[in-house]
Amino acid sequence: MDVGECATSLGSTxxxxxxxxxxxxxxxxxxYSHRLNGRWLVGGASNLGGWILRRFFSNDELETLSxxxxxxxxxxxxxxxxxxxxxxxxxxxxxASMVESSRPSxxxxxxxxxxxxxxxxxxxxxxxxxxxxxxxxAKKVFTAGGGARNAKWSAMRSSAMGGIPVVRxxxxxxxxxxxxxxxxxxxx
Numbered sequence: 001m002d003v004g005e006c007a008t009s010l011g012s013t014x015x016x017x018x019x020x021x022x023x024x025x026x027x028x029x030x031x032y033s034h035r036l037n038g039r040w041l042v043g044g045a046s047n048l049g050g051w052i053l054r055r056f057f058s059n060d061e062l063e064t065l066s067x068x069x070x071x072x073x074x075x076x077x078x079x080x081x082x083x084x085x086x087x088x089x090x091x092x093x094x095x096a097s098m099v100e101s102s103r104p105s106x107x108x109x110x111x112x113x114x115x116x117x118x119x120x121x122x123x124x125x126x127x128x129x130x131x132x133x134x135x136x137x138a139k140k141v142f143t144a145g146g147g148a149r150n151a152k153w154s155a156m157r158s159s160a161m162g163g164i165p166v167v168r169x170x171x172x173x174x175x176x177x178x179x180x181x182x183x184x185x186x187x188x
Contacts, residue, residue: 003021005018007169008144013047014047014122015044018041018138019041019136020040021039024132040134043129044125045086046086048095052096055092066150070151075112076156077109099117122161140165143169149168
């Protein structure tokens with residue numbers, strides 16, 4: 001566990017943790033810290049996550065469209081959530097309205113825009129943690145949750161964060177890490 005390593009859970013929401021030597025708490029920014037093994041897990045969450053994808057597409061459709069994005073080299077052309085960061089400042093209905101108003105006719109392009117937009121939110125969140133005082137910028141992201149299974153999305157996320165590695169966790173169930181932390185905490 002090294003400073004600068006991160007964990008992102010991509011489920012219906014986006015949950016982030018960054019290992020830091022410095023504690024960072026800024027409730028106005030949605031950032032808080034937990035102690036772990038002499039270091040700090042600086043983190044937060046955003047309500048922008050996989051729910052927005054499920055609002056428009058089934059799992060099978062997302063898999064097919066993601067494969068098309070990869071095969072055809074489709075890249076995001078719009079950031080639907082520019083400026084959105086940690087916290088729950090955008091409601092489900094507001095976010096859906098934001099994307100529906102400028103939805104392209106090509107579903108693969110629409111998915112690329114959604115994936116790229118959420119990748120940008122993740123990148124901004126980790127950068128904001130550093131700006132608020134985390135002792136390191138993100139250096140490597142371990143990812144879990146349903147979104148971790150989408151290799152194209154992981155590549156977009158890496159690109160949005162300046163090329164740092166985004167690695168699917170060996171156990172990608174979002175609750176697995178929380179269970180390990182709980183077990184460790186119980187040991188003292």
